[in-house]
Amino acid sequence: MQVINSLENNKVKLWNKLKQKKYRDQYGLFVIEEKHLINEAKDAGIIDTLIIRENCENCFDMPAVYVNDAVMKKISNNVSLNDYVAICHTLPKKEIKGNSFIILENVQDPGNVGTIIRTAYSLGYDAVLLTKDCASVYGYKTIQSTQGAMFHIPVITDSLENIIAAVKEQGCKVYATTLDSSHFxxxxxxxxxxxxxxxxxxxxxxxxxxxxxxENIKIEMANFESLNVAIAMGICAYYMKH
Amino acid sequence: MQVINSLENNKVKLWNKLKQKKYRDQYGLFVIEEKHLINEAKDAGIIDTLIIRENCENCFDMPAVYVNDAVMKKISNNVSLNDYVAICHTLPKKEIKGNSFIILENVQDPGNVGTIIRTAYSLGYDAVLLTKDCASVYGYKTIQSTQGAMFHIPVITDSLENIIAAVKEQGCKVYATTLDSSHFxxxxxxxxxxxxxxxxxxxxxxxxxxxxxxENIKIEMANFESLNVAIAMGICAYYMKH
Incomplete structure (x- = not known):
């Protein structure tokens, strides 16, 4: 078993760079951590390199590269030491097709973007559409928050104008959630x-x-007008489906 | 202006201990960070000691203790350096009274507990009732996630049996959210x-x-049965109110 031990190894340097969005975009690669997410990535056929910490078992039935603890720490975002990570190709770009969508404009928190993707998939939406200024889909926190849903529901990034035009092309009515709408x-x-x-x-x-x-819609609130965006999305998304 | 500079100062040692639940329980004190939350704590009349980083302005119109950067770092949880923190008395225990409640059993993530408190207050619930094994209300992440709602809605910790007895005493029907209920x-x-x-x-x-x-209820899900607990709470809580 050959093990990559050096933090100066070119592959290690590349993998570490994938923590930054600009390099993920440049190379079309991102990092997946945790066994169940790696299995989802494997099913999706997007794994470029499976990386295993030396002395850990390869339970994925595919070839792997082994690394020492220092290298594993370097390339992962998890605070505790991982046994496995996978370098994956970004998901193929899909068309906007369907009859129910969630559109996010400039949602900044990766946990919110990930939770919204998970919720949209669970509730049966056809895609989540992000403007380009939203938190990156391929960042660590987003991926963890999706709980794997990102492998099942199309997540498409485009300009606001293109997104709205595409959903209107699908015959969709577009609802804006606001705080000052009089329409509950x-x-x-x-x-x-x-x-x-x-x-x-x-x-x-x-x-x-x-x-x-x-149309503008507003969630009825009894007290201070403050709902987390993922909660507000969950409430509206469920209401419209049922 | 007298400034506390020493990490060995007894007060500093006490304040630092308040990061741990057992000491918060023992002393009946907890730490609030961020200006808007400190203002809420001030309005609630629970501030024990206002602590200001030396050379920062006291904008709270109440006496303060000044500390150097090292002490401020030691006593706060925020990764960036705070200008202000406040040591507060835990909120007075309230009675369970009202007609709509959220009950949490063994919810572990402080962000979830905080977000649920915020959502319950925004939607007009009368209290959030926690079993004793839930994440602590007075932990840093819970407080941040409540966005101040914890100063407005009663949050009461008790045993499951006492909680259920109390809400039934208020004439409430108790709904359990489960995944295997056939009742949508x-x-x-x-x-x-x-x-x-x-x-x-x-x-x-x-x-x-x-x-x-x-009664048992279940949120309709089209795909993998996975919703974050705070999202599920938001959906059910909104549905029951409207």
Whole structure:
């Protein structure tokens, strides 16, 4: 068994760079940690290199590269030492097709983006559509928060204009969630084809996004108007489906 | 202006200990960070000691103790250096009174507990009731996730049996959220007085909790049965109110 021991190894340097979005974009690669997520990546056929900490068992039925503890620490984001990581090819770009979508504009927190992807998949949405200023889908925290859902539901990044045009092409009505709409969620007439648009954690949706929507909706709140964006998305997404 | 400079100062040692639940319980004190949360704590009248980093302005209109950077780092949880922290008395224990409640059993993640407190307050629930094995209300991550809601909605920790008895005393129907119920949320008949019970992130509600409930409900899911507990709570809590 050959083991990569050097932090100066060129592959190790490349893998470590993948913590940064610009290198993930440049190389079309990202890092997956944790066994169940690696299995999902394997099923999706996107693993480029399986990396195993020396003396750990290869339980993935595919070839692997072995590394020592220092290298494993260097390339992973997890605070505890991983036994496995996988370098993966970014997911193939999909078309925007379907009848129910979640659109995120400038959602900054990777945990929120990941949780929203997980929720959208669980509730049966057809895709999650992100504007380019959202947190990266391929960052560590986003991936962990999706709990694997990112391998099952298309997650597509594009400009706001392209996203809105594409969902309207699918016959969808676009709902903007805002705080100042007089139109309450529970009064909203449900439709068969729709997209729900959520905005930035601090500022909400941009004026432009609101102006491109067909209807504004607001969640009824009894007290201070403060809901985490993933919670607000869950409430709206469930309401529209049922 | 007198400044505490020593990490060996007895007060500094005490404040640092408050990162651990057992000392928070022992002294009845906890730490609040960030200006807007300190203002909320001030309005609630629970500040024991206001602590300001030397050379920062006291904008709270109350007496303060000044500390150097090293002491400020020692006593705070924030990765970036705070200008202010406040040592606060734990909130006075309230009675369980009202007609809509959220009950959490063994919810472990402080971010989930905090987000649920924030959501419950925003949606107009009367209290959040925690079993004793839930993440601590007074931990750093819980407090940050509540966004101040913990100063407005009663959060009460007790045994499962006492909690259920108290909400039933208030005339509430108790709903258990489970994955194996055949009773879907959108088919649930709404009532005026109710408590919604959410369980542990991995295991869900205990058999005992389910057996004490009046009805089991399940969120309809199209795909893999995986929703974050705070998202599931948001969906159920909104549904029951509207």
């Amino acid at each position: 969620l529970s009064e909203t007439v449900k439709t068969d084809r729709y997209a729900i648009m959520m905005g930035n954690e601090g500022q909400g949706l941009s004026e432009k996004a609101v102006s491109l929507a067909d | 949320l959108s088919e649930t008949v709404k009532t005026d007085r109710y408590a919604i019970m959410m369980g542990n992130e991995g295991q869900g509600l205990s058999e005992k909790a389910v057996s004490l409930a009046d």
